[in-house]
Amino acid sequence: MKNLIFSFIVLSIFVFGCEKKSETKTTNYDFEINTSKSIGASTLVLKSISDSRCPINADCIGAGGAKAYFKLTANNIDQEIILCKGDCGTLASVANIKINGIDYSLKLIDITPYPQLQKRNVTQTVKVELTRT
Template identity: 35%
Template sequence: MAIKKIKTILLGVIVFLSCLIFIQACEKSGSLGSAETLLLTENETKTAAFEGEKIAITATNFTDSRCPVNADCVWSGYAMLKVNFKEENKEQDITMCIGACEILSVNLPNTIILNGKTYKIKLQEVTPYPTLNKSVSEPSKAKIIITK
């Protein structure tokens, strides 16, 4: 009788663990297709696609006041840019910032709404990071993550 109970308990544990693995796999596959990561240089337009709908994204007006590498600064500074999101006949301009942005008196949204759909947006990084050597001139690039 005890062996039969142990077999039943083990079978229950196996079924339970199988269900957990299945649920975890479903969550991962559903979230993979709903995010786009774009690397934009100034005045460059790239397209992100969500469920067959395309959003054109353009980054402009890069400003970078971050403290250069190996420099002694009073504050860390920030990198800021303007981004235009356009879908069909609807477009929205926003300002995005990374670093010590709390000093700005600018609304820095983390979502946009285009044609009734809400998208989460995040400025992941702005490169290159400033250095004391200004002679090397590389165009600024913004890494933006958009999630539906």
């Protein structure tokens, strides 16, 4: 009986210890309007930003939201990706995409700087996180 229990424990260690771990790799990118990043043979470009967040020190009815519009070009095919943070309705801050047959998750981390009442025409930066899933 002891040998049977010992054999079961050893077998369990081998079965669960040999489980293949999925390889996830996360890369952070900063974009300004019309800047591009190469991802393998594909290109990701930030086309525009739509920022309707309530400015700092302003009294607003709602918090608003900020949208980042990207274009992903892979194999001569363009795909539009819209990521949103804040009050976005049906839009999400994460998009699942496929690049060269590999699944990725593109997540909007932040759009900076946050709007201010007196400052206009400020260069905004979009921070995203690309994770291989």
